[in-house]
Amino acid sequence: MSRPDKDCVCVARRDGWVELCDAKAVFGVSEDHWLVFAAEEFDAF
Numbered sequence: 400m401s402r403p404d405k406d407c408v409c410v411a412r413r414d415g416w417v418e419l420c421d422a423k424a425v426f427g428v429s430e431d432h433w434l435v436f437a438a439e440e441f442d443a444f
Contacts, residue, residue, distance in 0.1 A: 408422055417436045
């Protein structure tokens with residue numbers, strides 16, 4: 400669960416990739432940045 404007053408991230412796994420974003424960013428605005436990692440990279444982290 401994401402709480403608006405906390406630092407939270409969204410994590411999505413799909414097709415061998417992991418994507419992360421700031422849960423407070425509104426979709427499509429300039430602050431809506433996604434970090435994308437290969438699943439192996441993310442798992443090693």
